[in-house]
Amino acid sequence: MGDYIIEVNNLAKKFDDLVAVDHINLQVAPGELFGFLGPNGAGKTTTINILCTLSKPTSGQAIVNGFDVVRQQSQVRQSIGLVFQDPSLDERLSGLQNLRFHAMVYNVPASIREKRIEEVLKIMELWDKRHHDVRTYSGGMKRRLELARGLLHYPKVLFLDEPTIGLDPQTRNRLWEYILELKQREGTTIFLTTHYMDEADKADRIAVMDYGKIVAMDTPERLKRKVGMDVITVKTDDNTKAAAEIETSYQTEVRRDNDELVFAVEHGEKFLPKFIKEFGTKILSVSLRRPSLDDVFLKLTGREIREEEVSDTFKAMVRQRGRHMRR
Amino acid sequence: MNNLRGIYTIWYRDILRFWHDRIRLVGAIFLPLLFLFVFGSGFGGMMGNVGSGVNFAQFIFPGIIGMTVLMSSFMAGVSVVWDREFGFLKEVLVAPINRASVAMGKTLGAATVAMIQGAIIMLFAPLIGVAFTASTAAAMLPLMFLLAITMGAFGVLLATRIRSMEAFQVVTQMLMFPMVFLSGVFVPLDKAPAWLSTLTKINPATYGITSIRQIALGETSGTTFGVSLFGKTLSLWNNAGILAAIGAVMILLAMWSFRNQE
Numbered sequence: 001m002g003d004y005i006i007e008v009n010n011l012a013k014k015f016d017d018l019v020a021v022d023h024i025n026l027q028v029a030p031g032e033l034f035g036f037l038g039p040n041g042a043g044k045t046t047t048i049n050i051l052c053t054l055s056k057p058t059s060g061q062a063i064v065n066g067f068d069v070v071r072q073q074s075q076v077r078q079s080i081g082l083v084f085q086d087p088s089l090d091e092r093l094s095g096l097q098n099l100r101f102h103a104m105v106y107n108v109p110a111s112i113r114e115k116r117i118e119e120v121l122k123i124m125e126l127w128d129k130r131h132h133d134v135r136t137y138s139g140g141m142k143r144r145l146e147l148a149r150g151l152l153h154y155p156k157v158l159f160l161d162e163p164t165i166g167l168d169p170q171t172r173n174r175l176w177e178y179i180l181e182l183k184q185r186e187g188t189t190i191f192l193t194t195h196y197m198d199e200a201d202k203a204d205r206i207a208v209m210d211y212g213k214i215v216a217m218d219t220p221e222r223l224k225r226k227v228g229m230d231v232i233t234v235k236t237d238d239n240t241k242a243a244a245e246i247e248t249s250y251q252t253e254v255r256r257d258n259d260e261l262v263f264a265v266e267h268g269e270k271f272l273p274k275f276i277k278e279f280g281t282k283i284l285s286v287s288l289r290r291p292s293l294d295d296v297f298l299k300l301t302g303r304e305i306r307e308e309e310v311s312d313t314f315k316a317m318v319r320q321r322g323r324h325m326r327r
Numbered sequence: 328m329n330n331l332r333g334i335y336t337i338w339y340r341d342i343l344r345f346w347h348d349r350i351r352l353v354g355a356i357f358l359p360l361l362f363l364f365v366f367g368s369g370f371g372g373m374m375g376n377v378g379s380g381v382n383f384a385q386f387i388f389p390g391i392i393g394m395t396v397l398m399s400s401f402m403a404g405v406s407v408v409w410d411r412e413f414g415f416l417k418e419v420l421v422a423p424i425n426r427a428s429v430a431m432g433k434t435l436g437a438a439t440v441a442m443i444q445g446a447i448i449m450l451f452a453p454l455i456g457v458a459f460t461a462s463t464a465a466a467m468l469p470l471m472f473l474l475a476i477t478m479g480a481f482g483v484l485l486a487t488r489i490r491s492m493e494a495f496q497v498v499t500q501m502l503m504f505p506m507v508f509l510s511g512v513f514v515p516l517d518k519a520p521a522w523l524s525t526l527t528k529i530n531p532a533t534y535g536i537t538s539i540r541q542i543a544l545g546e547t548s549g550t551t552f553g554v555s556l557f558g559k560t561l562s563l564w565n566n567a568g569i570l571a572a573i574g575a576v577m578i579l580l581a582m583w584s585f586r587n588q589e
Contacts, residue, residue: 052421074329077423088414092344104336105422107329149418 004063005030005157005189006051011060013046020046022212023060028191028205030156033183035203035220036193037293039301043212044193045085048161051191052080065156078106081150081158081188085165087142091135095126095145098134099152106153120148123185124178140171147178151186158182160192164199176202197293206293210301224291230268231289232275235260242281249278333424337432338439341406345440352444359395359448363388366513368455377515378552381544386552388457389467389543390512393474393536396445397510400475401503403437404482408495430483430585434578437479438472445471459543466542470567474535477574481531484581487588510536515552528556531573538566 006028013021021043028034038044049055051062053073062069065079089098099117108116121127124144134142143163150158163179164172176199183190192203200206200220207217216223236242243254243261254263265271268288276283345351367384377386410416419429449464482499489495509523510516510532519527527533537554541563546552553560561569 054417054421074423074425077421080421082421084414084417086414086417088416088418090340090344090410090415090418091413092347093340097343101336101340102418102422104339105333105419105424107332107423 004028005032005065006034006191007063008047008051009061011047011050011062012058013043013050013055014058019212021050021057024209024212024214026207026214026217028157028189030189031183031187032204033190033202034192035200035206036191036209037200037206037297038193038209042209044209045161047209048159048191048193052082052159053077078153079156081153081155083143083146083150083158083160083163085161087146089134089142089145089149092133094131094133095121095137096130098145099149102149102152108153116152120151123151123181124148140167140175143167143171143175144178147175147182151182151188154186155188157189157191160190162193162195164194164196172196172199197297200293208297208300215300216296220293223296224293226296229264229266230271230291231262231264232268232272232286233257233260233262233289234286235284236281237284238281242279245280329423330425330428333422333428334432334435336424337419337429338436341403341433341436342439344406345436345443352447355399355444356395356447358398359391359444360451362394363391363448363451363455367391367457381552384455385457385544386515386540387513388452388455389540390510390536392445392448392467392471392543393510393532393539394507394512395448396441396471396475397478397507397532397535398503399444400437400441400479401482401506402499403440403479404433404484404486404499405492405495406436407433407483407486408489408492411490412492426586427582430480430487430582431578433483434476434479434581437482438475441475441479442468442472445475463543463545467539470535470539470542470570473567473570473574474532474539477531477535477570477577480574480577480581484577484584487581487584506530506532509533511540511552511554512536516554517552528554531570534561534566534570534573537561538563538570541566 004027006026008024008026010023010025011021012019012023024047036044036047046055050057051064051069053069053076056070064076067075067079069076090101093101096117099121100113103113103117118127121130124147126141126144126148129137129141134145137145147160147163150160160179164175167175179190180202182188192199194200203220205217205219206223207214208223209215216226218226234242239256239259239261243256246252246254246261246263250263250265252263252265254261256262268290272286272288276286367387370383376382407416410419420426446468449467452459485498486495489498509527509530511527516524516527516533516537533554537552540552544552553562554566555561556565559565
């Protein structure tokens with residue numbers, strides 16, 4: 001151990017006949033922003049629940065901040081901050097009262113309590129609203145308050161389970177500014193699950209989970225490179241001639257898209273200067289597109305991540321509740 | 328130390344919420360006050376003495392105080408169901424505090440609020456013509472607290488197993504009204520027919536109501552309005568002891584159940 005803040009070895013969780021988490025391994029380094037991706041029902045939330053001691057694994061081991069999630073629950077809980085998929089605030093109390101409650105249960109020393117509360121509320125720009133009841137907050141404000149709360153006790157790891165779900169794009173962007181600022185200011189390790197590929201792209205490393213298994217784990221950059229080649233779009237004054245030239249010179253398939261030619265190559269950024277220099281036909285315009293995480297996801301899981309979002313989020317929630325009820 | 332902090336924090340939040348929502352207090356004491364005035368001073372006059380020179384108002388008054396405490400503490404478990412429904416329970420369950428102390432804090436919170444309500448009802452004694460001294464009132468408090476803890480823990484126990492607000496309300500009402508009616512709040516139990524008498528004896532509330540009344544009437548041997556178990560008439564100390572034993576079991580069950588929920 002030692003080098004990693006989160007270490008998961010051969011972790012599995014079964015619900016009746018369903019294997020929600022199928023013997024996964026992963027490590028997260030301190031200070032990392034780790035993205036955890038996967039379609040709904042892939043086992044992301046179950047994994048997070050195990051890591052934050054809300055659920056016990058069927059087998060395997062998970063270590064957070066050097067503590068075992070089964071045998072040292074209390075120490076693990078003290079080490080982590082959490083923002084859940086569903087809200088978990090006391091709406092009848094004010095923002096300040098919610099944070100005071102949290103500071104007390106997490107044993108933030110009384111001497112620094114008020115100062116720390118002020119600090120996190122100011123980072124999240126909620127200081128002016130601190131005396132208002134949480135039920136009067138907007139969705140974005142509630143999320144920010146939960147982020148502030150998650151940070152309050154100086155956690156080593158902050159778990160964010162779909163932190164921006166249900167928020168409008170503008171609020172999402174603001175929230176992300178806060179998250180990135182946090183990472184910088186507090187050096188907190190962030191373990192994030194998300195549906196949004198542009199958010200996952202901000203992670204230092206991502207793991208893609210599908211049917212309870214981790215199907216890929218790497219930096220977003222390398223995952224994209226592994227999965228697909230770069231896409232070059234070029235426009236020339238003689239597309240027919242150019243297409244033939246590309247096909248013979250670079251052994252790649254050229255597709256016509258209106259008056260443009262599209263083809264894929266490896267290491268597009270190195271290919272492009274060479275291509276422009278050598279090419280015999282006059283180039284009018286050229287562009288390079290990197291494969292997106294959507295391409296990665298599609299290739300790895302055979303599905304678009306967004307396809308099933310709306311209806312299945314609901315189904316997954318119902319399923320989740322059902323599971324809890326049976327317990 | 329850690330556990331005490333947990334208990335205190337959970338208790339504190341419940342008190343804070345109660346204070347936040349103090350208009351609830353009016354609703355909570357309305358029913359007991361209605362009973363008190365209608366049965367105590369209203370119809371009470373028609374009933375004359377219920378026995379041993381005790382008039383109906385004197386008889387019913389400690390019963391209604393006990394009922395207030397019982398209902399309030401028992402229903403308070405709904406806050407656990409409420410917290411689960413609104414997600415806040417998750418915040419509590421992942422906190423680095425022992426879950427048994429969460430159950431304890433919830434029980435104490437329920438009991439505290441119930442005590443406040445019971446104490447308010449006490450203040451109405453002069454209005455319905457029941458006189459008792461401050462020391463009598465003070466002596467009633469520990470027994471009210473014991474009843475509040477017992478019923479509060481029972482409520483929390485149910486709340487850990489019942490997941491919907493509606494179901495919780497149905498179950499608690501189904502249990503609460505029989506407990507109230509079969510505990511001797513409104514009528515002396517000593518003249519009850521045998522089958523009813525058996526039911527009253529398995530009702531935990533009976534020992535609370537009876538002991539509170541024994542203190543209020545200054546009649547601690549149990550000869551008037553007493554309960555007899557296995558041919559023995561229960562004294563104040565017997566009743567309090569049985570109540571304490573039931574209370575201890577309820578708390579242990581509530582803590583165990585709270586710990587074993589996911």
